[in-house]
Amino acid sequence: MATLQLKQITKSFDDTHVIKGIDLEVNDKEFVVFVGPSGCGKSTLMRMIAGLESATSGDIVIDGQRINDVGPADRGLAMVFQSYALYPHMTVEDNMGFSMRLAKVPKEQRRQKVLEAAQILQLEPLLDRKPKALSGGQRQRVAIGRAIVRNPSIFLFDEPLSNLDAALRVQMRIELARLHEELDATMIYVTHDQIEAMTMADKIVVLHDGEVEQVGSPMELYHHPCNRFVAGFIGSPKMNFLEVGLERTHAEGVEIRLPGGGTCSVPADGSELAVDSALELGVRPEHLLLDDQGPLEGEIQVLERLGGQTSLYVQMGELMVTIMADGDVAHRVHDKVRFGFEPERAHLFDASGLALPSLHQHPLARLTRRDNRVASDADSL
């Protein structure tokens, strides 16, 4: 049982406000990912939870207890550092058992616990090695093992995969997800990589400039981003943004004028919009469809064939638009193409960057990774 609440947390270094009042609730056994561009305060926020940094104001509450003034080791947390931060002069076993050595746990018991953790992480053959003699992935596992033996109520991961190469990162991602299931613990994970956030999180917290932009399940953030920043940050390749004119609003949505002159009705709530408001249309590259009758037109500048998919970078006046198309498209560079989109897949943002609320909820928007698991378990039965 481990829950975490942040209440109006702020952090300032002299005159720089790094965290500007964050409220957050982390439920028991949840996998929560803090994601945001570098400098958004996500690592600072995690360090405050860990106790390595003090909060300037606000409360940090674990299992109903305010722990602002409790030392890092007594908060019942364990942290995995970006650099692994293994103790270079100790063997793997000593690295993992260091916390117990400090707590004066008898040697036999210590060894027992280290072996248990080593088993989970397949580290048994490496227990006598020093960190220098390990590969990146093994070091990562030792760092996780060091956290496991502490039996923490909450695991904290600070960009744990960013020092690994791409293939290993995918593998460790899967291993971490598996570990979460096996340990059934609350985990908080910091990353700047939205793919890690999307694939592992039950709940994503998008941070920007020391503030929470949006909290939600991966699918919710993908299908219903609440503002332009979240829309651009979640999803890869990035969402395309086009300036559009407001034609009129009606009960079924907002009618907009597209750059090419065509109109289109997007099912979003425009009741609050003033006449002649500036609007921006957001469509993800995978939702733009090549279509000879489509309302938009441009010239292909770059074509990236990935095999299964092809990315088209299309010049539309001043603007470069990305389209994820089928792998078999026959177009060539400098071809003129027409394309369109399904209005239900489009997003509208007002002048301040806020999304107009969508009129219908995406069926998967409430789905979390946990639900995925249940569904796939059911499938396999």
Next chain:
Amino acid sequence: MTTSRTKQPGSETAAIPLAARPSLLASPGIRKLGLAVLGWTIACVIFFPIFWMVLTGFKTEAAAIADPSLIFSPTLESYQAVQDRSGYARYALNSVAVAFGSTLLALVIAIPSAYSMAFLPTKRTKGTLLWMLSTKMLPSVGVLVPIYLIFRDVGLLDTRTGLIIVYTLMNLPIVVWMLYTFFKDMPKDILEAGRMDGASTLQEVLFLLMPLTLPGIASTGLLSVILSWNEAFWSLNLTSSNAAPLTAYIASFSSPEGLFWAKLSAASTMAIAPILVLGWMTQKQMVRGLTFGAVK
């Protein structure tokens, strides 16, 4: 380089660009040879006095003041005379006690100071470091009288304790500076991981910081030992017999009765021998320690 090259004979072949023309100085082999000659010359110039001192120690007094010559019949006469007059061992023991004692004390004070400066810096840390170093620029003689008077009043004159205190204070700025640069180089994450694992500050220093920066601490300690060993100003002024280290031993041979070159040389050779051997054995450590900040 360019100007010197244009003056070389053959520079009239102006059609070839300057850089493409073969130059004697640019050839790597010649350059290497030049550097080697330069290096050896400097080394010899620095080493010659020591060499001459050792040589003089094996001469008779008469040969020592005669015309300088490399050819003579070596004798241990001076060593014998030096040993007869005063016990080398007593002075050497004082030197060892004072050099190592002051180094140990300096490390005990400097490690916590450098820790706090490296890992918990404030706005004034840089200023404090510079200020500490600036005290090394003050001529020692400027504080001789007050320190002498204080030592006289508290009974520290001619005691090892007194000398240890003075040497500790003398070396502290350098010791803190060096440790600071070594500690700075240690990843902060490791200490934080230790803190998450439940280590107190003392445990962090003992179990993580010190084992990991041991090479740095060792070379810092070595430098402090050498500086204390070679120190002469304070030892001559604050000690007379009981606590007198080897530097005072050497000085005692330039007595009012006249200079005895051979004996003085023999005494000096014996005084520097231990530290020379120590320096020789640890020169790798020393070089690494001293160039640490520079090559980073």
